[in-house]
Amino acid sequence: MCFSATASFVAGTALSATGAVTLAETKKKSDIPFASIPLLFGIQQFVEGAVWLSFQYSAQIFNHIATYAYLGLAYVLWPIFVPLSVGLLETDSHRKKILYGFQFVGLAVGLYLLYFILSNPVASQIVNKSIVYSMPSQYGVLLVGMYLLATCVSPLFSSHRIINILGVLATVSFSITYYFFTASYVSVWCFFAAVLSLVVYLYFMKGGNYQI
Incomplete structure (x- = not known):
């Protein structure tokens, strides 16, 4: 998280x-x-708590491992996993076909970012009480757009209203985070997205019955 190891x-x-x-x-x-x-x-x-601790104890190797692990989750897992998990819940055949498209985009983004994570040096540092992750990559704006399509826009095409709400909240939180925490938006937005994932709990508490 963007504040401390304890908070994480x-x-x-x-x-x-x-x-x-x-x-x-x-x-x-x-x-x-x-x-x-x-x-x-x-x-x-x-994992991000571990990144914080690596700074606290000046553990460079530990920091390196934790940074790679965090970026693997943030950059590779989520664009692949979100549209896949939403698609598995979908019962409407038309919406399911649309979600296949988002799954393809997510897979492409995730594999592309995995390539850059493994083939280039990555680093993390504390800037203004937030963790900033740096990784060289190409097609910045396009890549961010495709990432958002997979992680934030795909839930909007679900027939389940609560999942739609999750997509809206994720999109809004990204916009706010990117505006106010541009340098450290990866860390900060992932924290807000983590909190928003509690909406998933509501989906199952409601039995997943609230459909459009």
């Missing part, structure tokens, strides 16, 4: 607990990926 670990604990409860509410195998989103965000917050 507290958020990670809360999200992991919520994720465990959410997974317990699943009724079908196709529910499991979407239900696991809070748990995965919890793991991501624990």
